[in-house]
Amino acid sequence: MVTRPWIADTVWAVVLTVLSVAYALPNVTECLLALPLCASLAIRRTFPAAALAVATVAAAAQAWLLPQPSMSILAVPIMVYSLRRWSGRTLGLIGVGIAVVGALIAPVLWLPDHNAKDIAQTAGAYALFILAVYGVGLRVREREEAALAYARAQAAEERSEIAREVHDIVAHSLSLIAVQAEGGRSLVRRSPDRAPEILDVIADESRKALNEIREMVTLLRSGSLPTNQDGPAGIRELVGRVGDRAKLTVTGDINPALGFTMYRVVQEALTNFLRHAGPQATVDVRVAADTVNTEIVVRDNGSGTAATSDGKGHGLDTMRERVEAHGGSLTAGPLTDGGYEVHAVIPLGASREASSGSTVR
Template identity: 50%
Template sequence: MTTGDSRVWVADLLLAGAVAVISVGFALTDWVASLLALALSASLAFRRTYPVVALVWATTAAVAHALLLTNLTLSVVVVPMLVHGLARWSGRGLALTALGIGLAGAVAGPLWSLSWRAEAKLSDMLVPVAACAGVVIAAHVFGQRERERADTLLVRRRLERIEHDRAVQEAAAEERTQIAREVHDIVAHSLSMIAVQAEGGRALVTRDPSRAPEVLTVIAEESRTALNEIRDMVSLLRGDAAYRPAPGLMDIKDLVDRLGDRAHLDIAGRPPVIGPVLTLTIYRVIQESLTNFLRHAGPKAKAAITITTAETSTSVTIRDNGRGSTAPTDGKGHGLRTMHERVTASGGTMSAGAVPDGGFEVHAVFPLERVS
């Protein structure tokens, strides 16, 4: 028996004991009535744990009342209490059976009790029958409504739990997606920079071996930058990372300057005053675009990055003069999709594709009114 069942058993046992004490107290001068009152009251002790046994027990005790006694005892209050309990906690079939037996007793009880009186008339029996039947029906209805309320509450709690679990799963999925975006942006850009420097450095060292330390220094710095960013992300996931502000214009300028003369940044209009989330989005869009530029545009291509701020929006354009639609690809990249997801999440729009006169362009527009 579980803890919950134990509590139910104890509560019903106490109720049965209280009803038995009161009923026996009123029938104390008649030991047969006392025993029958005790028997009928005992059915309440297992109305929830063994409801069928309780119903059969109570019915048997009530029939014994009719056979052995000439007057009703106070224990008849068990009938509506049992009808209520079965309607509240048992199945519909058992609850209706209890109601039927209770109504039969509500009719037969008063008729049987008054039949022992010689002066009793049929009209005198109508009021007691109606009253007893009304009490039984009210007990059943009240118990059924309690059951319906409990079922409704249970369904509501289940729905709330399902909704909570779904919200947690969606938050976890969004968090995983965000982590994947950040890792992709950090690793892809840094490795692309390292690959470009290594390829260019190999040709440069062949012509001028004295510049080998310069090439290796650039590769080492880029590797350290990637490692530091990944460490920061791991620390953030562990919850022990120190606060780092979102990248600003100077960080974007540093990002572009890493490419030397192959990339140029132009900020048109007034300097944008935007929130940290949108600033990070712009930074990542430029970073991913430059990563794709390094991978696909070709060794001699150059890129122009333009940030233009108007009254209600900020636009970012990354355009190169590389291979454009003829650039080779393995089809495994997720850069453009990741950028599009970032831009859409910030309330902006993005387009990307080859331009007619050669090269490739990424253009994103962010509404400033979306930023608090």
């Protein structure tokens, strides 16, 4: 991005001025008329409307007073290009309109001894050249706007990715902390000596959340996201943090490339379980892989349709986005016989050999 466009524009103006004066000498009138037209290029981006006004008057004076075009007339197509590329549609159209009119009139003044056909051909060539330059300016601007829009979309996606990661980490950790605090409150009433134990658990979960956020920010700053670091082992650790209310079954050989997505889906499903299923509910987490798909099922026997919600959560949308990014599908909702189920299916994209399953309680 050019932060000081007037510097480059001034250089262009000086170069064209030197060439124009050298070409015009010893014609003093032509030299003097070249100066304002070339000078207008120096302000074509900083003060485009003023530049157009100066260029219009100077070019008109040249067409009226000079018997033939001077080299400084090259400033006209440069001005047309600049206005369309950097100054927007309205000023660009005004500029090209004035330039086309000048291109049609100037040959009449410069070629008085030629026949009408020659004049018409010259005027047409000038006008077509002006329109072609305008088209180039328009095309370059469109490409720059498209690149800027793409960059903004990428930035928005990065911000959305950060928001998703922070949501997953913080929501899950806070849910675990809330469960431990609620359980600890009644436990401490019966056994006050166990208060340090409960506080240690809460402090440990808080530290884990902070560490995960730091690691995630570091990865995002490096322009990457984790892929296989949170596969089956990470899911086992995640389910284990919920305690004896959760059971995990892993079957098959899990594709490491899907490990991070699987981890986040299970994490969000467990977060919803902790928040909504109720203190007596249990949850069953099943991860199964064959040669075609990886399937994740998180099913609890909690509140189901009676679960309360503040309506502000985006967890299901986040899970669905992650799964669909791999070409999979996700459904979630209450079960007819009570409880709630999250069901995700992710295609593997390559055959993998199945292995025996294991159960963690």
